[in-house]
Amino acid sequence: AQTVTQSQPEMSVQEAETVTLSCTYDTSENNYYLFWYKQPPSRQMILVIRQEAYKQQNATENRFSVNFQKAAKSFSLKISDSQLGDTAMYFCALGNAGNNRKLIWGLGTSLAVNP
């Protein structure tokens, strides 16, 4: 069975500091994609960053970067220079041809950025 595990239900960070959210996954597929989605309170779910499994280079989008460890099946999200607007639920998701091509979601991490 394919799974995505986010072991930190809640986290907090001070504004301007760096925080890392963890995600581990399990799949038998060789070709897959990993995503981090952000859902601010009462606001829209948006895609933060994506990583193709065949790419060794870690994806980066402005202040957001990932640490993709394929052998360890780990996909953590680092947020640098945290801003108040980063307060949100963060979901890690796995996509591949298995499981009828449905996204597999982690349970989420609720991140609070404190002033």
Added chain:
Amino acid sequence: DTEVTQTPKHLVMGMTNKKSLKCEQHMGHRAMYWYKQKAKKPPELMFVYSYEKLSINESVPSRFSPECPNSSLLNLHLHALQPEDSALYLCASSQAVYIYEQYFGPGTRLTVT
């Protein structure tokens, strides 16, 4: 900043009402999705449409009836809902079902009284 729109934003309905949720995307995507989301939980997939045909129904009760009139539009018809159906209903789209990057609309907050 959204290219997936959903109407209405909020909906309150009684258990005997019939209502519809609407979703529209103008990105030329050929896969569209309905999800149900409870507070602080991940989205739960309900239906997937691929090239305007229903490709996945996650054993959703028949009181939820999806419809895809064309490649840009997705509807969810609601009838005889239960209070436990109260949730945020999200629509999403992707270029195709084998392109896993999905883009979400803002959702419809549904309350069943």
